[in-house]
Amino acid sequence: MTTRALNRQFDRIRVMEDAGQFASRGGSRALRKLLNNRLAVVGLVLFTVILLMAIFAPLLTSYDPLKINLRAILQPPSWEHWFGTDTTGRDVFARVLYGGRVSILVGLGSALLAATIGAGIGCYTGYKGGWVDVIALRISEIFMSFPQVILVLLLVSIVGQSLINLIIIFVMTGWGAMYRLARARMLSLREEEYVQALQSFGLSTPKICYKHILPNTLGPIMVNVTLTTAMFILAEAGLSFLGLGVPLNIPTWGNILNVAQDLRVLQNNWWMWLPVGLMISLFVLSVNFIGDGLRDSTDPSQQG
Numbered sequence: 001m002t003t004r005a006l007n008r009q010f011d012r013i014r015v016m017e018d019a020g021q022f023a024s025r026g027g028s029r030a031l032r033k034l035l036n037n038r039l040a041v042v043g044l045v046l047f048t049v050i051l052l053m054a055i056f057a058p059l060l061t062s063y064d065p066l067k068i069n070l071r072a073i074l075q076p077p078s079w080e081h082w083f084g085t086d087t088t089g090r091d092v093f094a095r096v097l098y099g100g101r102v103s104i105l106v107g108l109g110s111a112l113l114a115a116t117i118g119a120g121i122g123c124y125t126g127y128k129g130g131w132v133d134v135i136a137l138r139i140s141e142i143f144m145s146f147p148q149v150i151l152v153l154l155l156v157s158i159v160g161q162s163l164i165n166l167i168i169i170f171v172m173t174g175w176g177a178m179y180r181l182a183r184a185r186m187l188s189l190r191e192e193e194y195v196q197a198l199q200s201f202g203l204s205t206p207k208i209c210y211k212h213i214l215p216n217t218l219g220p221i222m223v224n225v226t227l228t229t230a231m232f233i234l235a236e237a238g239l240s241f242l243g244l245g246v247p248l249n250i251p252t253w254g255n256i257l258n259v260a261q262d263l264r265v266l267q268n269n270w271w272m273w274l275p276v277g278l279m280i281s282l283f284v285l286s287v288n289f290i291g292d293g294l295r296d297s298t299d300p301s302q303q304g
Helices: 003-018 021-036 038-055 094-126 128-146 148-159 164-190 193-200 204-239 252-262 263-266 274-298
Strands: none
Touching: 021 038, 021 274, 038 094, 038 204, 038 274, 094 148, 094 164, 094 204, 094 252, 128 164, 148 164, 148 204, 164 204, 193 204, 193 252, 204 252, 204 274, 252 263
16 A cells, blocks of 8 residues: 555544544444443333333323322232222322332432532542542542431431431532542543643643533443432431331332331231332332443443
């Protein structure tokens, strides 16, 4: 091959790179690898179905999750009440659907807020270094040292039990892990040649951090968001089961599961706790499957 032909081939490669075709191929390859993962596809289907059922709950049931009906107390599952009724005659199916709204909001919303705060601080301090990085690292260690139950008891005793308090607690205890992940990625990426080239062009620090380096750290952060969402869902269910989470007048999966504290309900009225327990298990399992698929598809060491 002559020098002129090589130059023409290099020009075509440069044009394709400028047009972003290589990036799109890489993205489609990661998407194909994600879709080829059967467990990840199953997780996506389960996650989508449960999420849509919670969003469109008014279209799936005509019952009010808070309406008491003393004439329909402790009815087993039937065509009229698919998941039966509880000790006050409320429809369990409606409570599971509407409770999913709050539980998913707490889990996914807290994980996204924690990721936004942690990744934002971690990218900047990891790139900047110095005393700013040391202070942020020590603050994250302080927040991560408090157990969630201790923070729940502290906030409940001070300002009362509420949904906002629970989200604040999850964000306070979850942003540190996101911060450390983003900081670790930034410490390695800031030594890359393209970062040094950006510095030589005189770009500002926030622009280098958030526009050029942060997209390269989103893979592991997205995986961590999915796993943190599952952890927060289970934490909300556990805290509400103990009466320390969301107030009992708000239907959540944990509050519905709270009735299983009664041994008689646990033995004789399985429909009051089994459906919501299966819903929690399926949702957490789907989120974990999605996280595993994202990890396999975005990990450069596993790209074929």
